[in-house]
Amino acid sequence: MNQTARALLNKIESKTAIIGVVGLGYVGLPLAVEKAKAGYKVIGFDIQQKRVDMVNDGVNYIGDVVNEELSEITSKKLLEATVDYSRIAEVDAVAICVPTPLDTYKQPDTSYVESSGKEIAKYLHEGMLIVLESTTYPGTTEEVLKPILEATKLTCGEDFFLAYSPERVDPGNKHFNTKNTPKVVGGITETCTAIAGELYKQVLEGDVHLVTSPAVAEMEKILENTFRHLNIALANEMAILCDRMGIDVWEVVDAAATKPYGFMAFYPGPGLGGHCIPIDPFYLTWKAREYNYHTKLIEIAGEINNSMPDFVIDRSMKILNKEKKALNGSKVVVLGLSYKKDIDDVRESPSLIIIEELEKAGAEWIPVDPFVKEFKFRGEAVKTHDLTLELIQSADLVLITTDHTPFDYEMIAKHADVIFDTRNALRDYKDLAAKYYRL
DSSP, X not given: OOHHHHHHHHHHHHTOOEEEEEOOXXXXXXXXXXXXXXXXXXXXXXXXXXXXXXXXXXXXXXXXXXXXXXXXXXXXXXXXXXXXXXXXXXXXXXXXXXXXXXXXXXXXXXXXXXXXXXXXXHTOOTTXXXXXXXXXXXTHIIIIIHHHHHTTSOOBTTTEEEEEOOOXXXXXXXSOOTTTSOEEEEESSHHHHHHHHHHHHHHOSSOEEEESOHHHHHHHHHHHHHHHHHHHHHHHHHHHHHHHHTOOHHHHHHHHTTOSSSOOOXXXXXXXXSSSTTTHHHHHHHHHGGGTOOOHHHHXXXXXHHHHHHHHHHHXXXXXXXXXXXXXXXXXXXEOOSSSXXXXXXTTOHHHHHHHHHXXXXXXXXXXXXXXXXXXXXXXXXEOBOXXXXXXXXXXXXXXXXXXXXXXXXXXHHHOSSEXXXXXXXXXXGGGOSSEEEO
């Protein structure tokens, strides 16, 4: 370890290092808060002035951040936010927490990572640590980010230090958050790994697991989400088959879950949503083509999961047919817009696809979500409705797409005419329902 590395390590250990976080969204803001709580001076960077203003005012907009903690650290000036990327020159370490979406051809869009790298490169100085946290395909850190930074003529591993450490944010998780979730870190060199690992050890309570390269860390993140992607696809395929066979898939999974080894319960649903599971496996599918390999299992799982909104619409039509009603003209109350329970995130939510299909079918759809007060539909803002007895009683079909805790499931079960539950939300109240159907 050279003198430059030792100087940076000393700053990290003494907590005199200034830390930057690029991107103040679901990943970046919680990370910035934890670093500030650990005693570091933190500067958050974002292109959205509204976010910057809210952070500086101590106003929280992320569910996994505690309001009081944000207010306290901003009032103490431990955390401040800015749209001025020239202030990267002030920091000793910076984490990149920007989106890595797929384009229309399901190919990785690394433009946010690249633009962040170019902004950092403008102000890159000796003794700086850069850590990419955005989920991406194996090779991104070394093949995309490193050349951008080394174009400054500074040398990675000697003058500056570069690593990858995948975010493991699970919005709404009551047990694991940024602070206590184990962290994986892989640097370009051993020194890069050691310095980045030490920073996370100073900040987090969870274990810090060091790996031999950024590519290993990038691949393990893809493996995590592909594992869930495949198992959810299996549960969804079982649901489709069980429907045809007249078997309750929820009872099947619960029975299988009694086995104390060799089985992990995954449950079906109306489709996949969020910023990770529907997207991340396709980074690997794209990268695999470079090595003349076709990831057949991943792509088949994607087809199954992507088909679930259509399956929900088809089942809804059949359920209404039993009532001698068409979906066209029926009033459908859609309970839940976010992609998972008790959060406000509608990214990639299957509920939005289902609403689109209801619209095409000519149904009158009424969205209800206590966490989402407004959402975009066909480019226009649509306000959600409150859950009321009158609304439930007026519906031809109550369609549960997200199992939010605040929903009054007993009232729904007692007063809805027909219920289609894609989340098994009414499992404790199903006997109270007149006409109840599960996925």
